[in-house]
Every structure is written in structure tokens, then in C-alpha cells.
Amino acid sequence: MRILIAAAFAGAALFLPTAAAAHDFFLLPATFVASGEKGVMLSATVGSNFPVPENVVPADRIERVVAIGAGNPQVHIMGASPKTLNLHVAGAESGLLVVGGAAKPREVDYAEDRIPLILGEYRVLPQAAAAVQALPRPRTWQVLSRRFAKTFVCVRSCRGRSAAERPFGAHLEFVGHRSSSDRFRLLAGGTPLANYPVDLVDQAGKRQHLSTDARGEIRLPAKARGMMMLFASKLEPPAGSGRFTLDLTSLTFSRT
Numbered sequence: 001m002r003i004l005i006a007a008a009f010a011g012a013a014l015f016l017p018t019a020a021a022a023h024d025f026f027l028l029p030a031t032f033v034a035s036g037e038k039g040v041m042l043s044a045t046v047g048s049n050f051p052v053p054e055n056v057v058p059a060d061r062i063e064r065v066v067a068i069g070a071g072n073p074q075v076h077i078m079g080a081s082p083k084t085l086n087l088h089v090a091g092a093e094s095g096l097l098v099v100g101g102a103a104k105p106r107e108v109d110y111a112e113d114r115i116p117l118i119l120g121e122y123r124v125l126p127q128a129a130a131a132v133q134a135l136p137r138p139r140t141w142q143v144l145s146r147r148f149a150k151t152f153v154c155v156r157s158c159r160g161r162s163a164a165e166r167p168f169g170a171h172l173e174f175v176g177h178r179s180s181s182d183r184f185r186l187l188a189g190g191t192p193l194a195n196y197p198v199d200l201v202d203q204a205g206k207r208q209h210l211s212t213d214a215r216g217e218i219r220l221p222a223k224a225r226g227m228m229m230l231f232a233s234k235l236e237p238p239a240g241s242g243r244f245t246l247d248l249t250s251l252t253f254s255r256t
Helices: 115-121 126-133 161-165
Strands: 024-029 040-047 062-068 071-080 085-092 095-103 106-111 140-155 172-177 180-188 197-202 207-211 217-219 226-236 244-255
Touching (some): 024 140, 024 226, 040 095, 062 071, 071 095, 085 095, 095 161, 106 115, 115 126, 126 226, 140 172, 172 226, 180 244
Parallel strands (some): 140 244
Antiparallel strands (some): 024 040, 040 085, 071 085, 172 180, 180 217, 197 207, 197 226, 226 244
């Protein structure tokens, strides 16, 4: 496993939603089943219509990128294209490869006119949304935004799925199941989030609203096939005055 720590903050505008359509930070492999002979290529992007890349994530906006799986997978940032930040994983052997990337946390102040757009974009618990609504008007909503993206890639085969269950330690993240490609779990600080809203986005960009069960698990619908993304958001009000914490997470994968 290798972690790359990047430099100072830049490019914040790419993470500012401008409408009530989801602006997701996600990782997109060149292929979800890779030969591994020349490594694994993938890209980081922000888009409102998965799997279409729209906005490059600058390298100095990335806090870390990590890979786990068979062999000694190491992630390298290769540079940016107009819509994506290009990544390369070397040293991965046959089996499931898991790659994750975290954007640097950033502080954002949302004015009154932007608050309905943000609350309309992300599905959070009603009590968290109510805390925003209760702010004195005209409101300035102070937020600490944290984003994490993850992807599953099969290198030559999808055997050896133990890496799917290993969390990276993100504030909010999905993990898979070693014996099933249909089951996932949503973790917040390593603890399963029970009965929590989750979005499933298919390769045509259609979003389906799901929910975790009492164990924090999601089972994919039987007809869900092809490239897809799981997405979740978690809003935590401050204990007193101060900033709300907004965690956003995604997991991309393919199901045959």
C-alpha cells in the first residue's frame, strides 16, 4: 500500500455545486477488468452525470491516494487532462484491486440563496437538514466539506476479494464483501451506518434511492448490471456554534 500526500489547496471552484443536480467526486478506471501488464490506469473527476467526466480534480487538491490488493500496488499521479486527473497503479497482481482518493478538506460559507441548492443535492438525515433550516436568517451556513472516492478493479480476475472488505479509514466510505459482489456496507468512522440513505447510479446516469439495512448493508437490486456508482452524504451539525461537517463518498465498480 502506498499513500501520496499532495501540496497546497487549489481549484476549490470545481467542488462547488451550482444546481440541484449531484456533483460527484469519483474514480473511473480505464477498464474494470484490467490485464495488469502495464499497470492500471484510472482518473479522478467531478461530474453531475456519472460516468461522464466533467471537471478535472487538480493534483494539489488531492490529500492522498491509496491502493490495496494482491502484490504491492502503488498509486502515482500522472498529471491532468482537461476533465480528469490521471492516475496509474503499478505492482498489482491478480485479484481485486481497490483504489481510494481523498480530497483535501475545505471550509465553505454558503449564503442564503445557495443553501436550498446544497440541501436539494445531497440526501442527509432529516434532523441534520432541520439544523440548517434553524440557523438565524439571513443564514450563512458554515461547512467543512470532506470528499472521498473509491473504485474496485479486477486485475486479470476478480478472485481474492478480501481487499473489498478493508476500509481505508475515511470519515465516510463504502466497503464490499469478500464472498459477494452484490453486498456492500457504508461506514462512518469505521462504524456501519444503519438505515441510511444511499444513491445507486447506473451507467446511463440514472439515480436510484436505496437505504442501508439494520447492519449498514446494501444489497444491489437483482437487475442492476454494468458500470455503476454508490454514493452517500453525511451532514453533522456542530455541538455548539461553528461549522457543520459534510462528508461525501463514492464507490465505482462493475457488475456483470
